[in-house]
Amino acid sequence: xxxxxxxxxxxxxxxxxxxxxxxxxxxxxxxxxxxxxxxxxxxxxxxxxxxxxxxxxxxxxxxxxxxxxxxxxxxxxxxxxxxxxxxxxxxxxxxxxxxxxxxxxxxxxxxxxxxxxxxxxxxxxxxxxxxxxxxxxxxxxxxxxxxxxxxxxxxxxxxxxxxxxxxxxxxxxxxxxxxxxxxxxxxxxxxxxxxxxxxxxxxxxxxxxxxxxxxxxxxxxxxxxxxxxx
Numbered sequence: 001x002x003x004x005x006x007x008x009x010x011x012x013x014x015x016x017x018x019x020x021x022x023x024x025x026x027x028x029x030x031x032x033x034x035x036x037x038x039x040x041x042x043x044x045x046x047x048x049x050x051x052x053x054x055x056x057x058x059x060x061x062x063x064x065x066x067x068x069x070x071x072x073x074x075x076x077x078x079x080x081x082x083x084x085x086x087x088x089x090x091x092x093x094x095x096x097x098x099x100x101x102x103x104x105x106x107x108x109x110x111x112x113x114x115x116x117x118x119x120x121x122x123x124x125x126x127x128x129x130x131x132x133x134x135x136x137x138x139x140x141x142x143x144x145x146x147x148x149x150x151x152x153x154x155x156x157x158x159x160x161x162x163x164x165x166x167x168x169x170x171x172x173x174x175x176x177x178x179x180x181x182x183x184x185x186x187x188x189x190x191x192x193x194x195x196x197x198x199x200x201x202x203x204x205x206x207x208x209x210x211x212x213x214x215x216x217x218x219x220x221x222x223x224x225x226x227x228x229x230x
Contacts (some may be wrong), residue, residue, distance in 0.1 A: 028142060028150055028198055028229070038086040040227030042102065044209060047221025049077025049108035052213070070116040077223070080106030080130075086138060086191045088229075094142040100156065102134040107162075108212075108219055122171060134190055143196060151202060154194040160211055161186040188214045194225070203227045 019100040085103030107130045115122045136158035142148045189212040196205025207223040 010221035027188055028144070028148065033090050033092055035087065035089050037230040038084075038088055038098075038227055039230065040084050040086075040102075040225045042080075042082050042084060042104065042206070042207070042225050044104065044221050044224060046077045046078040046079045047209075047219060048222070049079070049219055050075055052077065052108045052217040052219050054201070072114045073111060073113045074114075074135055075175070076183075077109035078106050079223070080104040080132070084134070084136075085135075088138070092143070094150075096138075096140040096142070098138060100134075100136045102136070104130075104132040104134065106130060130162055131166065132156060132160055132162045134160045135158075135201060136190070138194075148200045150198040152194075152196045152198050152205070154196065154205075155189045155192065156194070157189070160190040161185060161187045162213075166182065171185065185214055188212045196225075196227075201227065201229045 035038050062145045080103060084100050084102035086098055086100030088096040088098035090096045113124045115124070117172040136156035138154060138156040140152055142150045142152045164184070190210065192209040194205050194209050196203045205224070207225055209221055209223060210220040213219055
């Protein structure tokens with residue numbers, strides 16, 4: 001996965017060096033009309049990831065079935081990183097519309113349960129590694145401050161599809177009784193609002209992002225992105 005991110009970063013850097021040299025009368029791609037491609041790297045912060053990890057049903061069933069005398073649970077949420085590619089149609093007013101598809105790795109989070117069986121403490125760690133695809137319909141509006149510098153506000157709404165793999169580490173016990181199946185989602189609502197600064201084909205901004213996450217608790221977070229419009 002790290003090799004993929006490095007390859008994308010190198011490609012974005014190459015294009016960012018080349019794009020200003022080839023820009024002519026149309027200083028910000030898409031603002032003079034027509035179709036163009038947008039490539040962006042995303043980083044999502046932790047946000048409320050800690051509170052989205054549901055531990056309400058962790059201790060009680062195992063204390064009964066395994067005769068544990070005590071149980072405590074701790075959690076830690078994670079951010080996510082990834083990239084997206086979009087196809088936008090621009091109008092002379094600075095308005096752009098189009099679809100995008102993106103990939104994220106990470107998000108909420110990791111949980112650790114500590115059980116006491118008589119005099120033998122047992123620790124069970126559960127690390128969830130998530131791969132998420134996002135399919136969005138986006139709208140963007142750019143206001144020029146000069147011929148090559150502008151501010152932009154973007155918004156998007158669509159569907160997120162998640163595959164979550166659970167990896168277990170256990171001490172003084174077999175992980176078998178504690179193992180939960182890997183989790184897959186057929187899709188839930190996701191949305192975002194993205195203010196940005198734009199210089200020619202380069203854009204840098206923030207994102208406020210939400211994931212409804214179906215039967216799980218919603219994840220809302222703030223992130224950042226760096227992109228190139230081709």
